Amino acid sequence: MTLALIVVVVGVALFFDYTNGFHDAANSIATSVSTRALTPRAALLMAAVFNVIGALLGHGVAETIGNGIIGPPRGDHGMVIVLAGLIGAITWNLVTWYLGLPSSSSHALIGGLAGAALVSSSTVHWAVIFEKVVIPMVLSPLVGFTLAFVAMVAVLWLFRRASPGAAARRFRAAQTVSAAAMSLGHGLQDAQKTMGVITLALVAGGYHSGTSVPLWVTLSAAAAISLGTASGGWRIMRTLGRGVIQLDPPRGFVAESVAASVLYTTAFAFHAPISTTHTITSAIMGVGATKRRSAVRWGVAGDIATAWVLTLPASAAVAALAYAALFWLA
Template sequence: MELVLVVVVVAFALGFDYTNGFHDAANAIATSVSTRALTPRAALLMAAVFNLIGAMLGTEVAHTIGSGIIDINEADSQHLGLVMVLSAVIGAIVWNLITWWFGLPSSSSHALIGALTGVGMAAGITVHWSVILDKVVIPMVLSPVIGFTLAFFLMVALLWMFKNANPHKVTRRFRIAQTASAAAMALGHGLQDAQKTMGVIVLALVAGGLHDGDSIPLWVKLAAASAISLGTYSGGWRIMRTLGRRVIELDPARGFVAETVAASVLYTTAFAFQAPVSTTHTITSAIMGVGATKRVSAVRWGVAGNIAIAWVLTIPAAASVAALMYWLLAAIIG
């Protein structure tokens, strides 16, 4: 029975990874598509390829998810431990689908972390609140602030540097440069988000008694990388419209700056701090930062407010869904 549950959990985890791909495809390419630097299909293909590459570049974030949020070894049995992981994955998937339906760029990362936290609380096992504070809450607050601030000042610097340049030439050059910045953003997305699914699969393998420690087997890396790439290629048009056009009308220079800043934040947090930050929060705040250089009113703050509400609700909402799912599944198959 445990082996069957492990297979089910892995399948649902890869399903979450797939929804993460189409939910967060907009993170990497919305600005490039909206500025016409890339066609939608070319942008999706490029994003899928670089998501795959990024997913293979590290395991730091996977270790945080796999062993840092809850202590699965405290489960009363292997069976119950697997039910906990399955409930967390389902909770994250449900929240992803809800926010995707409404076109809100919420965080798949925080949905998963919130779901794990909710399951841990519902099951009465240890939740590592200090890790959640240091590697989730603090980065959740700081990464959008840093993204907005860096994007604003870098955009101001570029405007000053090119103030006397030919606008058409500048636009054409930044449209080309956006190909590179979008690829960098997709790489960062794979580096961050695919690793979270790797961590969940390892959590399931440990709960099922099939793996020790928090090392990531190669097949887990390949499976997670492939799932997120396929999801990315399937597209995320609802959220893409929100990020690419509804927050602010972007030009190639602003799109380039937003993507470059967001990618830099993703690399730094993954490699230096092992922190699972939200690619959604980072790119959205960077888009707002470059938009604010036009004028404050250029940013549609009403749309930004709706996005912020989704950010705030993500962790508790996903936690609640996952806790309810745990109680239900524990009663049925526990």
């Protein structure tokens, strides 16, 4: 049964990666589409391509997911834990997508794995979760908001004498680069998380050893998230692009640039699986706050924050129920 179970787990993991792509497509392109820097079709195509490129740039985050969140699962029972964790993550992705709420696919996956492992009496590395997930979950939005606010103030001062129309055209062109950078960061962070889960399943089934990610896993995860991104995520895109604040090209450029910088730093320097959703959303709030306090729709921001807080426990609860059902069926 092990081989068949591995095939099922890999298939479900790639489906999670696909949902991650269309759920988080807004992270990469909502700002560029809302400011009309890119057409939706061009933005989706560009995001899909740079998601693939980003997925091929490293495996540090994948190794954290594959080796650091739960104890190394073994055999069919271990793969059931991974499968239940994926079901929890996918369920939360679909619920928040339907509601149009930008939530973290990364935290949904981590919460799902932890919930399934906890209910199965397997090892959960709480210290790693606290260090690599909880602390970055709190710090990355604060850093994103603060850096975006400061950078936007600097841009407003540097271009204070520029013609508004000319400045908007230049920043609209610059957003092509910043949106590509954001898409690259999304692939670098989010595609690696699926690589880590598939590697975890292969180790559990005895088809792989160590934490290195096989090439076929890298390529398949990159392809799945790219296909998901190309299919769009219009519900969440409307929330990010217009629901939080009405963006203009300078603010869109700054938000994307700051968010991409945070994603690169955490992936390469700390191997921390942070949320692209939290990072870009907080950056959008940061640039919006430079207008006036009322420019940010804080009610929408509150709904988003509620989804952020609920992601880990909700996905963990669904994964725990899924594990119980799978264990009973087996």
